[in-house]
Amino acid sequence: MRQLSAFAAFWWDFVVGDDWRVAAGIVGALGLSALVAHHGFPAWWVLPAAVALVLAGSIARVVRARR
Amino acid sequence: MSAVTILFLAAFLACLVEMVEALTIVLAVGVVRGWRSPLMGVGAAVGVLAVIVAVLGPALRLVPVDTLRLVVGALLLAFGLQWLRKAILRAGGCKALHDEEEAFREGRAEAEAAGPARHQGIDWYSFTVAFKGVLLEGLEVAFIVVTFGGTQRRLDVTVVAAALALVVVLAAGLVIRAPLARVPENTIKFVVGLLLTTFGVFWAGEGTGVNWPGSDLALPVILAFLAVVAALLTRWLRDREYPLQPGAAA
Numbered sequence: 019m020r021q022l023s024a025f026a027a028f029w030w031d032f033v034v035g036d037d038w039r040v041a042a043g044i045v046g047a048l049g050l051s052a053l054v055a056h057h058g059f060p061a062w063w064v065l066p067a068a069v070a071l072v073l074a075g076s077i078a079r080v081v082r083a084r085r
Numbered sequence: 086m087s088a089v090t091i092l093f094l095a096a097f098l099a100c101l102v103e104m105v106e107a108l109t110i111v112l113a114v115g116v117v118r119g120w121r122s123p124l125m126g127v128g129a130a131v132g133v134l135a136v137i138v139a140v141l142g143p144a145l146r147l148v149p150v151d152t153l154r155l156v157v158g159a160l161l162l163a164f165g166l167q168w169l170r171k172a173i174l175r176a177g178g179c180k181a182l183h184d185e186e187e188a189f190r191e192g193r194a195e196a197e198a199a200g201p202a203r204h205q206g207i208d209w210y211s212f213t214v215a216f217k218g219v220l221l222e223g224l225e226v227a228f229i230v231v232t233f234g235g236t237q238r239r240l241d242v243t244v245v246a247a248a249l250a251l252v253v254v255l256a257a258g259l260v261i262r263a264p265l266a267r268v269p270e271n272t273i274k275f276v277v278g279l280l281l282t283t284f285g286v287f288w289a290g291e292g293t294g295v296n297w298p299g300s301d302l303a304l305p306v307i308l309a310f311l312a313v314v315a316a317l318l319t320r321w322l323r324d325r326e327y328p329l330q331p332g333a334a335a
Contacts, residue, residue: 032224033160035167044162048155048293055294062295065286066307069166070314076170077318080179081325 037079043072088301089242091308092233095280096243099229100250102273103222108254109185109264110218113192114211122208126215131251134223138230138244145235155292157232158285164228165281172275173315177322182271185264229281236288279315283308 034041047068055061115123145153174180192214199210230247234240257265286307290297297303 033163035163035170037170040166040170041163044159044166044289048159048289051290051295052293055296060296061293062290062297062303065162065290065293065295066310069162069282069286069311073166073170073173073314074318076166077173077177077322080174081322084179 096246100226100247104254107222114196117196122211123215126212130219154288158289161285169278176319185266189264
């Protein structure tokens with residue numbers, strides 16, 4: 019059981035890392051991108067904008083935590 | 086800059102920086118406890134990594150390209166943003182820079198403190214430390230080689246890039262016999278984070294049905310946009326001063 023949880027923790031750290039909100043933001047952005055593209059609108063801007071926002075949000079949280 | 090050039094660069098730099106860290110671990114234990122066992126550990130780890138790439142790389146060809154791009158793109162986004170986030174925090178003075186000489190000193194002290202572990206002519210402490218170090222650092226490289234090569238159907242490019250980086254680091258390590266502290270690791274990690282995130286955006290976008298203006302020509306544009314965002318965030322952090330937390334250099 020301990021080995022199983024260590025294995026799961028390794029992969030969680032490998033893929034998700036320190037800030038799970040970044041991974042959650044990416045999943046949301048992918049959904050939005052698919053939705054916009056599915057309805058025939060240009061969707062090329064969604065992921066770059068989402069990545070910038072998610073990254074800025076994560077950095078801002080670190081800064082707030084340091085105050 | 087063509088897609089293949091960016092692909093090669095990403096695999097080469099990622100492998101280079103991870104192998105520099107693995108080299109430090111192997112050197113620290115080899116200098117103190119002898120070379121035979123750690124080198125056996127390195128060989129075993131490289132063998133495991135080669136099997137992972139040899140099995141998973143061709144297997145990815147069986148997955149439909151759109152599905153592959155969505156899954157790999159999403160993983161690369163998660164993975165690349167981790168690298169980029171850490172690189173920005175380091176460059177902005179919010180996290181301690183990775184220091185190979187410090188890592189070497191720590192590894193050497195641990196190797197000296199560890200008791201004898203020789204059995205059937207093998208020092209299992211040295212073997213395990215070297216095996217684990219190379220395997221863990223190499224897993225990220227194997228992931229990048231397999232996903233980049235598999236998704237772009239150019240596994241040959243990424244394998245050659247990673248092998249070349251491995252040869253460069255091994256040759257430098259043999260010549261210098263000291264941690265490669267002068268390699269600008271933190272800068273390289275910044276660039277690799279940008280490249281991973283760029284491909285993540287591009288492939289995940291294609292997987293969700295995005296038609297990129299200019300097709301592959303969108304790659305350098307995404308890269309430039311992310312570089313500007315990262316530079317702005319770094320500058321914003323540098324305008325503040327942070328007391329570094331002990332042990333934050335990982």
